[in-house]
Amino acid sequence: MIALLGCGVVLLSACGSMPVTGDIKAVDASQPGDSQVQVYAVAPRENATPDEVVDGFLESMTSDDPGFRTTRKYLTKEASRTWKPSAFTTVLSKAPNRSQRPVRDSDRSSTELTFTLTGDKVATVDAQNAYQPVAPTAFSRSLHLVRQNGSKEWRIDFVPDGLLLGQSDFKRLYRSVNKYYFATGPAADQSTLVADPVYVRNRTDPITGMDTVTQTVRSLVEGPTNWLRPVVDSRFPTGTVLRKGVTALAPDDRNVLKVPLNKKADGVGQRSCRMMASQVLYTVRDLTSARVEQVELQRSDGSSLCVLGSGQAEEFAPDGSSGAPDSQYFVDDEGHVQRIPGSNKGSGDPEPVAGPLGDGPVRMSTVGVARDEQLAAAVSQDSASLYVASVVSAGELPRPAVTSRAKKPEDRLSAPSWDGRGDLWVADRNPDDRRLLRLAGGTGEPSNVRVPDLGGARIEALRLSADGVRIALLLTEDGHTTLKIGRIERQGDPDTLQDVSVVELRKAAPQLADVTAMSWSGRSRLVVVGKEQGGVQQVRYVQVDGSAPASGVLPGANQVSSVAAADDEQLPLMADTEDDGIVKLSPGDNWQTVLKKGSSLVYPG
Template sequence: MNRVSPAAEAAATSSRARRSVARGAVAAATALAALAGCASIPTEGPVAQGDVVLTENDALFLQVYGPTADATPEQIVRGFLSAQAAGVNEAFATAREFLTEGARQEWDPYGQVTVYSGDLGLTMASAPSADGVADGAGPSTEQPAPDLAAVDQVVLSGPANIAGVVDVAGQYVEASKDARQDVSFVLAKDAAGQWRIDEVADGVLVSQPNFASVYRSTPVYFLSPDLTTLVPELRWFPQRNIATNAVRALLAGPSEWMRDAVVSGAPAGTALSVEAVAIDAAGTASVDLTGPVLAADEDQRALLSAQLEATLQRISGVSDVALTVGGAALTVKPHSDLERDPAPDGPALGVQAGTLVSLDGRQLSPVVGMPSLAALDPTALAVRGDVVVARLGEERLVRLSTAGEATDLLAEPGLVAPSVDRFGWVWTGSEDRDGTLTAVRASDGTRMDLVVDWLAGQEVRRVKVSRDGARVAVLSAGPEGTQVEVAGIVRDASGSPQRLNAPVPVGGSLASASDAAWVDEVTVAILGDRADGEAPGAATTVALAPVGGQTETLQPVEAAAGVAAGRGKRAVYVRTEGGDLFTRSTTGTNWSLVTTGVDLFTFPG
């Protein structure tokens, strides 16, 4: 179940080099280069006749053409880039027409997909001679524009603004805001005197618009270890065969960063018996599996069926799933309901004038029985079920009860704002402790200190556990700037946290971050200061950052101090330093004032 691709493992282990949201262009280019070892995105496997092209209202299939006669080197490169984007639909046959015979044999397009933004500012020069100097240029002279009639080889090169990279498993890693990567194409004349690309890096280089038209993101679902909740991993695949690729990814198991934090109903060795998932006109996706699935008992089959249904029904055109083995129907009992994308289990809570209040629509009402906080200096709040926790100053965590009591949970300097998970554990960290997070069980005060090696040298600023309890978002600061990272939580059979996996970075395109909250099962809302020279907090950007996707920036909020979220992108709230509470307007484009005088505000989870 837990088979992990080398590319995914490399991406996880090198995340420290990639995760800074404030690093410079040189560091960004180095980080992206670390991804060059990615193998192949699974788009080249044989596809049975039953595999269909999914129809989506906004889907575009690029139509590309081979090189025209007497095309210039730049026209050849531009045509090659366009053909790369459409290549997943035709085995890159058109793209290879732009290459020399030798390059056609050597180029492997099934490596990483590098997505760039804007245009490529390519400069043409004569190819270097054996001594490393371009023909016609002295050792210290600027290379002149080549005379295409007089040379047989040229180089087109220039910087690309990198938006992100997709690896073999479909995992998207967003690049930092100013990430650059040098790209280069060596062209030579063939026997007919036509320019063709003779040297090109493996993988494909795709513009953001072309990437958006060819690829789609889709969640691939695994299971929480207690078998109650579906936990997603966001993956990106060519939309033409997205159903087949999503099932392949599910059967291959979770990525390294989620390993042991989730489980799967698929027995080891289970695969597609035919490399295709056929979707008929009625919307039924037929999944034919190999023999190892027969080793699963009926409960395990039911769980696998639930995973496949949850995964495939997120794809346009799929309404049902039929499981077979060698063409024979696989007996699967009805599975018990598994929770997907859990909603907050209660109303949002806040502090107003020293009183704990709950939000109902746009009205805040006192929570009956709770102690007054007026003299306690509350600075942060967290809630889940009947567990309500406040941070007092920066050195105490207390549990509040409707009996009017405040019971101590933890006392030490520099505690960060708490987060309560669905197992009743209260998570925090300390700005003064190097690489350690603390979880305290609210019911009995049991304490777990988790040493997190990837936080070594970092100052923890924020900890937020996802509502499914399988992942945690950690905001920290260090020499490279501020990072927001998400890691899988490995727990024992009782739900007690044992360790964190190596993380993946999110919100890489932001310049800095000050707060974070889970919006849905794959998205984190991040409060980040704008990178335009203004003073921090003057106009703070609110961003929606998918775990494995491109960050979407919302309208800034003046003097924003904190972010909270219910379930969904319309349920994001921002509190300002002056106590104004805003939520997204009905159009989703602006912010609407909810109420004023709010000192703290949070949703359960």
């Protein structure tokens, strides 16, 4: 395989042919590369050996081969007809290894061969483009080759559906994008958009011929991924798709993106249409070099269905990101809650909050502040009691809202967290009575939240997403602490005690053997502190689907015990450290000490 660097094109070939002019450079099929480099497959040479056929087929899968037409030339006609490359994608830690297995029947050994492909599977991407990580797992698949009747040519006649890619090729070929849907369920704000991350091809999709924007809009219109579907809703009517033949969508010279739809959307009312347009606007605004300022949805006859500008879409801003809180709060060395005003991005002078948490008689250890910054919840220094009080007006410290009866402080209450609906959450880690509790509105009676998939694990820490439909949990089991994301399902009257459960827990940082701290950082991303097996502590970003951004590892800090991030990704990342106190990391900068004394620094939420 060779790369023509002058034109940014990579040719994949099993025959080893080379150009006669220009600079050349050997590259590995799965080495990290520039996502702008376009890769083309090369058909098998005449009388190619079985090894060359297998290598050429595997390399061709990493290409931008339209329709995988060249890739299919390594297959028999029947295998080419039945192979479904779009069924799913298996991601290995690196390009697959291959080994040849002889056919036992000696009479067939000259006409049939079997190859075994092996590696460590780290993820799959399903037909909905949803990424599903796994801890590195041994992978093995077989390819069967036959010598074509009446010729000496070897071809693959048995191949599993889907694509098989090394991790670096996957990152070169695909990119993560957020689709947006509206939160549903009792007490839901029906205008709250929730991010649903998927992976689409970086350039043109070989199967559909669609560019990246069109792939993304198509995926949006088709509906949410299965994991998120029970708690979100799309305003696109069932059966709505892009108008037939649409393969390229791009904003015009006025930054207007026009999206042609089929007849299913023709009769949509203006309110629903505006909500549909807001889903498109927030989904595509980071995909093009020109910022999309307006979305126009079109009927099947090309007439305008509705138009929505970016200013009008603010009412649907995902996770309340428009005007989201940006102050920080922490517990000082006297056990009182203090606030750092948000206007100075972590550099201002702290001040005690109003009310009993700012100057009351009980020393606190951790704090969580409601997103409207009216109420806060703090856990006492012995971790036994949770108090909820105003941070904007004076008053007496109320009785504890929750009390843990565990014997040891480390077995009592976790740090509290507030969701985007104004509910307060806390975990009681008592070995004799482990509970995940929710206080409706922050002041309601504590109610137990069911977590069917918890098994024998213990909740060490929790953080709620701003959209109110997802929860991040640090779970300890068998001596390791891992990060999992759960979906929050609510049933019943929102004005009474609801039946709330956290279901379908999935790993969000499988590459880390132990996670010690985490925080939401934006709409579908978390910042985590942890260690790989046998490694040192690192601070890094992970996507809510468990994938890791290419630039996810952050500068190291000394002995980080907790971390805090805001919904606004431009605000500094904050952390508690053993040696340097509370530190911050602004975009493009290094860690800087903010306060030498203090702990449990948090953003509202």
